[in-house]
Amino acid sequence: KMEGINSNLEVSKDEQIQCSKYIVQRLLPYLKEINDEQISEMEVEAKISGVEFEKVKPQDAKCSPDERLYCDNCRTAIFDLHRSCWSCKSDICLTCSVEIRKGKLQTCHEDVSWNYINRGPDYLHGGEEEIVSTTDYRLESIDGLKHQSMWKANEAGIITCYCGAGDLKLKRILPDGWVSDLVKRVEETAEAKRLLDVPEMVMELCPCFTSQGHTGMDNNKSLKAACREGSEDNYLYCPSVTD
Numbered sequence: 001k002m003e004g005i006n007s008n009l010e011v012s013k014d015e016q017i018q019c020s021k022y023i024v025q026r027l028l029p030y031l032k033e034i035n036d037e038q039i040s041e042m043e044v045e046a047k048i049s050g051v052e053f054e055k056v057k058p059q060d061a062k063c064s065p066d067e068r069l070y071c072d073n074c075r076t077a078i079f080d081l082h083r084s085c086w087s088c089k090s091d092i093c094l095t096c097s098v099e100i101r102k103g104k105l106q107t108c109h110e111d112v113s114w115n116y117i118n119r120g121p122d123y124l125h126g127g128e129e130e131i132v133s134t135t136d137y138r139l140e141s142i143d144g145l146k147h148q149s150m151w152k153a154n155e156a157g158i159i160t161c162y163c164g165a166g167d168l169k170l171k172r173i174l175p176d177g178w179v180s181d182l183v184k185r186v187e188e189t190a191e192a193k194r195l196l197d198v199p200e201m202v203m204e205l206c207p208c209f210t211s212q213g214h215t216g217m218d219n220n221k222s223l224k225a226a227c228r229e230g231s232e233d234n235y236l237y238c239p240s241v242t243d
Contacts (some may be wrong), residue, residue, distance in 0.1 A: 005213070006181065007212065008211060013234070018147070024186060024190055028183075028186055028187070028190070031182060031183050031186065032183055032241070033178070033218040034179055035179050035183045037094050037095075038080070038081045038094065038179055038180070039180070040094075040098075041081060041094050041097065041098075041168045041170065042056045042081075042170070044101075044157045045170045046119070047156065047157065048156055048157055048158055056170075057176060058081060058170045058171055058172040059169055059170065059171045059172070060171070060172060061082075061171040061172060061173050063173050069082065069091050069173070070091070071091060071092055071093035071095075071096055072090040072091055072092060073092060073093075073096045073105065073106075073151075074095070074096055074106065075225075076093055076095070076216075076225060077225055078091055078093055079173060079174070080173050080178070080179060081094055081170065081172050081173075082094065082097075082170075082171055082173075082174055083097050083159060083170055083171070084168060084169055084171045085161040085163060085165060085166065085168055085169075086165070086166060086169065087161065087163055087165030087166060088161060088163040088165065090161060090163070090168075092151075092159070092168060097159060097168070100151050100152070100153050100159050101157055101159070103153075105151060114131055148175070150162035151162075159211065193218035222235040223235060223236045
């Protein structure tokens with residue numbers, strides 16, 4: 001484990017409550033945004049399938065706990081709803097699905113690479129470190145322009161895969177309705193206990209940004225997680241445990 005970290009740090013009950021309130025306050029808007037995005041895609045799926053919204057049941061992607069999915073276009077990580085081809089197994093995130101339907105798909109023209117030390121799943125939950133791999137993970141850029149021209153959507157919103165084998169099916173990784181249920185529980189808890197009634201803190205610029213308001217690979221606290229043109233959210237703030 002990391003040296004110099006006080007694992008016996010004592011936190012009062014009041015401090016725990018304040019931290020929990022802060023987390024809820026900051027994360028709820030993003031949860032709602034994710035939920036709205038998923039609802040929109042399921043509404044499209046309902047129209048495609050000719051069924052009521054409540055009857056839309058995305059297929060289970062059957063991912064193993066250690067498996068990671070990435071969008072084959074923009075390289076962003078996929079954690080739940082996405083579209084996938086049964087033949088070539090390509091996966092597309094919901095944002096790219098929307099862009100395909102609008103005919104404005106952005107394409108990644110570069111390799112996404114980062115040095116990631118895999119210390120094993122137990123380490124992520126306070127367990128012992130186990131160096132599984134120190135490989136330089138790289139998502140190689142595919143022929144983006146070719147795929148961009150071959151991913152097509154018809155008037156109904158059905159997206160045809162670039163491999164030509166068929167349509168992209170809506171799939172899920174988390175249990176059906178998990179995000180919507182989470183948002184509902186958080187909102188109910190927040191309303192019942194007024195968890196959102198906490199003082200607003202002065203929002204400082206994230207440490208991963210430069211003084212000009214930009215971020216990049218030259219920042220040792222940034223981890224590239226996607227490749228989207230004209231976007232400032234391609235990087236995640238990823239400090240070391242001692243920061």
